[in-house]
Amino acid sequence: MRRAKIARKTAETDITVDLTLDGSGRYDNRTGVGFFDHMLDQLARHALFDLTVTATGDLHIDDHHTVEDVGIALGQALAQALGDKRGIRRYGECNLPMDDAQVRAALDLSGRPYLVWNVDFPTAKIGAFDTELVREFFQALSTHGGITLHVDRLHGFNSHHIAEAAFKAVARALRTAVEIDARKADAVPSTKGTL
Numbered sequence: 001m002r003r004a005k006i007a008r009k010t011a012e013t014d015i016t017v018d019l020t021l022d023g024s025g026r027y028d029n030r031t032g033v034g035f036f037d038h039m040l041d042q043l044a045r046h047a048l049f050d051l052t053v054t055a056t057g058d059l060h061i062d063d064h065h066t067v068e069d070v071g072i073a074l075g076q077a078l079a080q081a082l083g084d085k086r087g088i089r090r091y092g093e094c095n096l097p098m099d100d101a102q103v104r105a106a107l108d109l110s111g112r113p114y115l116v117w118n119v120d121f122p123t124a125k126i127g128a129f130d131t132e133l134v135r136e137f138f139q140a141l142s143t144h145g146g147i148t149l150h151v152d153r154l155h156g157f158n159s160h161h162i163a164e165a166a167f168k169a170v171a172r173a174l175r176t177a178v179e180i181d182a183r184k185a186d187a188v189p190s191t192k193g194t195l
Helices: 033-049 062-081 133-143 159-178
Strands: 003-009 013-020 029-030 050-057 093-100 101-108 114-118 149-153
Touching: 013 062, 013 133, 029 033, 033 050, 033 062, 033 133, 033 159, 050 062, 062 133, 093 149, 093 159, 101 159, 114 133, 114 159, 133 149
Parallel strands: 029 050, 114 149
Antiparallel strands: 003 013, 013 050, 093 101, 101 149
């Protein structure tokens, strides 16, 4: 089973991530940041990952450290669960509509982290949540998961819909990329022989 459990403790946060790649989309995410929990639930459900995240952070300052550090821990869990990446499809993409919003995500589980982020939000906040933290999460996930990740907002005027479409699009792209390719289940998907 492709599974990983990561514990990350700093002076700012205390985080545990339990990730199963070959799951059914079950989730139990409790970070203390309501909107972020909702987005992590979407990520698990649409990637078909089983995901449990527990986090306590310095929310009396703001949500930044908690959101970023969850991204770090989740990226580490993803990399660990993938192991040598033998048999995976490696690439994934999704063009996801959600009401007024349309977001495209394309990714490569290359081991070479790189984020291209073309997502603007019309508002600075979604409820109490800073919209700039959506990028911070994906930057941390990409860096620590070894993911080349491109996310583009094609349309949208509602910040909630744009953020949710981004999480769902990345989730769907991850779902494809981590799947085992029945035609090459015994090989690492690279001419180098390693990722």
